């Protein structure tokens with residue numbers, strides 16, 4: 001398993017989130033996981049990854065190749081996306097039992113038995129039951145809009161992101177005991193099994209830079225519109241690429257507004273502190289050939 005852990009940490013084929021999930025899976029903390037492997041000039045990484053999985057007797061299923069795009073520039077009032085390469089999805093399982101449960105999960109989805117499927121997914125990926133039940137209840141958007149104001153709902157999601165950076169489910173609350181326990185257990189597993197990755201992941205980086213306000217993340221009709229969850233795009237590359245980040249604001253901003261902000265990156269989230277509006281890109285939009293972001 002050490003050879004796989006080493007490969008995962010140094011390979012460019014996995015983004016941070018996939019690396020985290022792979023490390024947790026390989027350390028035995030997660031019974032199953034789903035990750036993405038990206039290929040542009042590094043085709044040998046796919047072969048090496050699959051050889052190492054087989055060598056370690058890990059059951060896996062790989063998807064067909066799909067194209068992936070990245071923002072390559074901001075031109076006038078558009079974010080321009082270009083095809084960068086292909087990616088493959090991998091489902092990995094601890095043993096035959098979890099692989100069988102996963103196949104059952106796919107069947108349930110095809111039969112549109114979503115609640116039963118979600119409960120089974122909780123078992124497959126090791127999510128707490130309280131969070132799964134909340135997740136199922138919150139599928140009902142009308143109920144969600146009744147229970148929370150817009151600000152309350154997104155605040156909960158953002159607070160959970162910051163409080164539990166090692167888990168990948170949606171916690172039922174910021175004080176969920178099971179999630180807290182899992183987050184700590186995962187953090188310790190990563191620290192022990194992949195100390196280099198841990199150091200990089202936990203490192204705080206602060207930048208002051210212009211950001212473009214894009215669309216709001218949902219179209220739920222909240223009873224109280226007291227907050228807006230915006231997608232922001234860095235106007236220039238940050239740490240080598242254009243980044244998308246989500247930002248909860250009390251105030252309303254027009255799409256295309258340029259803001260001057262301080263961004264602190266740590267784990268898988270960004271804390272954004274806005275100083276002032278500095279511009280406006282009229283009719284801001286995305287130029288991409290494939291899916292919408």
Ligand SMILES: [Zn+2]
Pocket residue numbers: 128129130131132171172173176177178179
């Ligand atoms: Zn919970």
